[in-house]
Amino acid sequence: xxxxxxxxxxxxxxxxxxxxxxxxxxxxxxxxxxxxxxxxxxxxxxxxxxxxxxxxxxxxxxxxxxxxxxxxxxxxxxxxxxxxxxxxxxxxxxxxxxxxxxxxxxxxxxxxxxxxxxxxxxxxxxxxxxxxxxxxxxxxxxxxxxxxxxxxxxxxxxxxxxxxxxxxxxxxxxxxxx
Numbered sequence: 230x231x232x233x234x235x236x237x238x239x240x241x242x243x244x245x246x247x248x249x250x251x252x253x254x255x256x257x258x259x260x261x262x263x264x265x266x267x268x269x270x271x272x273x274x275x276x277x278x279x280x281x282x283x284x285x286x287x288x289x290x291x292x293x294x295x296x297x298x299x300x301x302x303x304x305x306x307x308x309x310x311x312x313x314x315x316x317x318x319x320x321x322x323x324x325x326x327x328x329x330x331x332x333x334x335x336x337x338x339x340x341x342x343x344x345x346x347x348x349x350x351x352x353x354x355x356x357x358x359x360x361x362x363x364x365x366x367x368x369x370x371x372x373x374x375x376x377x378x379x380x381x382x383x384x385x386x387x388x389x390x391x392x393x394x395x396x397x398x399x400x401x402x403x404x405x406x407x
Contacts, residue, residue: 235267236359236390236397237279238383239330240367241337241352245379245405248277248332249387251359252400254284264400272298274407275333276305281357282327290316290327294340305333309346317344328356333406359394363387380405 239248250267253260268279269291276298280287293315297308309331316325329340332354339347339354347354351371355364366386370377377385383403391397 235265235281235357236363236387236394237267237281237330237356238360238363238367238387238390239277239279239332239337239354240371240379240382240386241332242371242377242379242382243375246277246332246334246337247378247380247383247403247405248279248330248337249380249383249401249403250279250357251387251391251397252402253396253398255396260398263398266402268402268404270404270406271295272303275303277332277404277406279330279356280327281329281360283325286325287327287329289325290329290340294329294331303333305331305336305338306346309338309340313340313344313346316340316342330354330356358396359390362390362393362397366390 237250252264254262254265270277294312297311301307331338337354353367363386366389367382370382387401391399
């Protein structure tokens with residue numbers, strides 16, 4: 230059975246950054262768990278990560294990313310690039326099926342197993358089953374409701390995605406880097 234789950238969304242807006250995810254994990258056609266914690270704070274709360282994909286693979290990548298952050302004194306972009314390089318080159322890591330959105334107070338990035346580190350257009354990063362719904366909603370909010378905070382945009386966009394995507398629920402966890 231294939232486990233599907235996750236909508237992870239990060240927004241940078243007006244000098245603020247927020248990253249959130251829903252809590253649903255779906256196995257085949259059934260909700261296996263409704264309150265999965267897919268967002269984590271690292272590096273004394275200065276970095277926030279969100280993951281999509283296989284849970285075991287995601288935790289392996291989170292551990293590797295945390296090592297890279299420590300090795301590069303919390304430099305988000307450098308740690309992300311080094312993780313992507315290792316992920317791409319290492320025969321074992323290359324088989325991991327997960328993606329990550331990472332952010333600190335200044336940057337928002339997507340890290341993929343293809344070796345890509347992407348800085349998203351329009352300061353909106355989304356991964357997972359409901360990512361396109363959440364991304365579209367966040368982009369509309371940035372354009373038409375610029376008075377909202379980054380956190381409010383993430384929350385509202387994830388709720389919109391949950392209304393549309395059967396693999397996304399309304400049990401949200403949203404974090405902001407310190």
